[in-house]
Amino acid sequence: MNKPRFMTVVRHIIEEEKMHPEATGELSRLLADFTLAAKVISLEVNKAGLVDILGFTGDNNVHGEKVKKLDMFAHDMLIKAMDHGGHFCVMASEEEEDIIHIPSPYKVGKYVLLFDPLDGSSNIDVNISIGTIFSIYKRVSPPGKPGTVQDVLQQGMHQIAAGYVVYGSSTILVYSTGHGVHGFTLDPSFGEFLLSHQNIQIPKKSKIYSINEGNYKYWHPGLKKYIKYLQEEDTTTERPYSSRYVGSMVADIHRSLLYGGIFMYPADSRSPMGKLRLMYECNPMAYIIEAAGGRASNGKQRILELKPKSLHERTPVFIGSEYDVKMVEEFIAREEIEENILIKES
Ligand code: P6P
Numbered sequence: 001m002n003k004p005r006f007m008t009v010v011r012h013i014i015e016e017e018k019m020h021p022e023a024t025g026e027l028s029r030l031l032a033d034f035t036l037a038a039k040v041i042s043l044e045v046n047k048a049g050l051v052d053i054l055g056f057t058g059d060n061n062v063h064g065e066k067v068k069k070l071d072m073f074a075h076d077m078l079i080k081a082m083d084h085g086g087h088f089c090v091m092a093s094e095e096e097e098d099i100i101h102i103p104s105p106y107k108v109g110k111y112v113l114l115f116d117p118l119d120g121s122s123n124i125d126v127n128i129s130i131g132t133i134f135s136i137y138k139r140v141s142p143p144g145k146p147g148t149v150q151d152v153l154q155q156g157m158h159q160i161a162a163g164y165v166v167y168g169s170s171t172i173l174v175y176s177t178g179h180g181v182h183g184f185t186l187d188p189s190f191g192e193f194l195l196s197h198q199n200i201q202i203p204k205k206s207k208i209y210s211i212n213e214g215n216y217k218y219w220h221p222g223l224k225k226y227i228k229y230l231q232e233e234d235t236t237t238e239r240p241y242s243s244r245y246v247g248s249m250v251a252d253i254h255r256s257l258l259y260g261g262i263f264m265y266p267a268d269s270r271s272p273m274g275k276l277r278l279m280y281e282c283n284p285m286a287y288i289i290e291a292a293g294g295r296a297s298n299g300k301q302r303i304l305e306l307k308p309k310s311l312h313e314r315t316p317v318f319i320g321s322e323y324d325v326k327m328v329e330e331f332i333a334r335e336e337i338e339e340n341i342l343i344k345e346s
Pocket of ligand 1: 119120121122212247248249250265275
């Protein structure tokens with residue numbers, strides 16, 4: 001990766017748009033609005049230990065999970081920053097059961113925004129990295145009217161931009177508009193995201209796997225065999241792999257993007273669709289990883305091809321270095337072929 005120029009994320013977005021004649025500059029403006037929200041959320045996340053913002057609001061979110069104050073702060077901040085710029089016809093958030101309409105008198109725009117305001121929030125109190133994830137589409141319903149559920153429930157392959165912010169030892173924004181993946185590190189001294197990772201390419205093969213092994217007994221037999229395979233010694237395929245699991249999707253995938261690796265949150269016998277959400281977690285992350293030369297699937301099909309049925313639906317996810325994701329898909333497929341043969345023979 002060549003040495004990044006002294007460039008802010010807004011300047012970078014504008015330069016990116018110059019390379020695409022069809023661009024209107026509107027994407028630059030809405031991404032600039034997002035960075036404002038990201039800076040404010042970063043400020044709160046980094047001082048959460050100092051003010052009485054930790055602990056529970058006493059409310060539950062749409063999934064019945066205890067909501068941390070920071071979750072709601074991030075959710076409200078993103079809506080406040082994004083709802084009046086005239087860019088969006090509708091929004092959706094992990095923290096809201098239904099789609100979020102643009103309040104009058106604000107202009108209704110041509111884009112759609114989905115976001116997970118603070119992923120990994122269960123880690124807030126123990127100072128583990130957490131993140132914000134966003135996904136942007138063009139509307140499919142007629143212009144000038146409020147957006148609809150159809151605008152929101154689009155296949156991930158139709159995203160026009162996606163990204164995340166990881167609030168860790170530093171705050172880093174990673175985004176793509178489909179032409180490369182770029183990272184910007186927040187300089188808190190003057191509140192600007194500066195280009196720090198230009199045109200990120202994920203290593204094609206890795207030596208790191210990332211999964212919650214506490215669920216081992218509930219996994220698909222093919223996945224069990226794959227994990228055991230990774231733990232065997234074989235220098236020609238750089239095994240055994242190292243295991244790294246933060247328990248915060250944005251942190252685990254950010255590491256995989258930079259170092260290479262495969263992050264997995266599979267279905268299991270207790271959770272037939274896994275845990276992670278398709279629309280505002282897996283689709284945007286899959287968009288980023290594929291734009292960086294990696295692969296993202298549900299074990300059988302590209303995440304970006306999945307046809308969503310509901311806003312908060314979950315999907316199994318295997319995402320990261322292309323070689324490694326293809327390998328786990330092969331283990332799962334081989335096991336199912338063997339199972340089918342056994343069923344036929346029985
Ligand atoms: P588990 C965090 O709560 C989260 O939604 C993701 O960020 C993370 O990858 C996953 O859940 C961790 O889940 O079951 O391993 O604790």
